[in-house]
Amino acid sequence: MxxxxxxxxxxxxxxxxxxxxxxxxxxxxxxxxxxxxxxxAKALADPVRARLYAHIAATPGARVCSCHMPEQLGVGQSTLSHHLGRLVAAGLVDRSQAGRWAYYTARTVPLAEAIVAAATPPTTSPRD
Structure with a gap:
């Protein structure tokens, strides 16, 4: 074995x-x-959470403030809070508080990164 x-x-x-x-x-x-x-897989099975994780993970090493997420993702604050809580509980993101705002940082989770990468369309650059 x-x-x-x-x-x-x-x-x-x-x-x-x-x-x-x-x-x-x-x-x-x-x-x-x-x-x-x-x-x-369960945490990322919800479309809102998958989008949230992809949004946060797209900013490697940086904190993402929850203040702009409702507008950027088209969800209400209570919905956002619920789904961010699920991502934190699943260990996919870390949460820190600074004043009245919560900041989120994606954790390195290879499986989650692979799922998001597979679902993200490749970016194409204009050819010279």
Whole structure:
């Protein structure tokens, strides 16, 4: 049995079945990794949260103030607060308070980044 710690995968060797069909040495995801993947997928399954995460993640290393998000994303403040709370609870963003405003920073979550990258249309630059 071999493991891949970054992905939470465990490779299990299997003998071929009696009918001669192969049983590949396929990696199996650990239960704890599966729970983490499910939490990220559940948090990003809502379109508003997916847009919020993409918006915050598009500003790497910088804080995004919640004051402009309702206008930019076309959602009400209470809806925004609810969905930001879910992203914080899922560990996808960090929240900090400065005065009356809350600021959000995307955390490095490879699965979430891959989902958002796959759903984001590529930017094209004009050719010279």
């Amino acid at each position: 071999t493991t891949h710690p970054d992905l939470g995968l465990v490779a299990v060797s299997r003998e071929p079945s009696a009918d001669g069909c192969c049983a590949p040495d396929a990696p199996a995801m650990t239960e704890s990794t599966a729970a983490e993947v499910a939490a990220v």
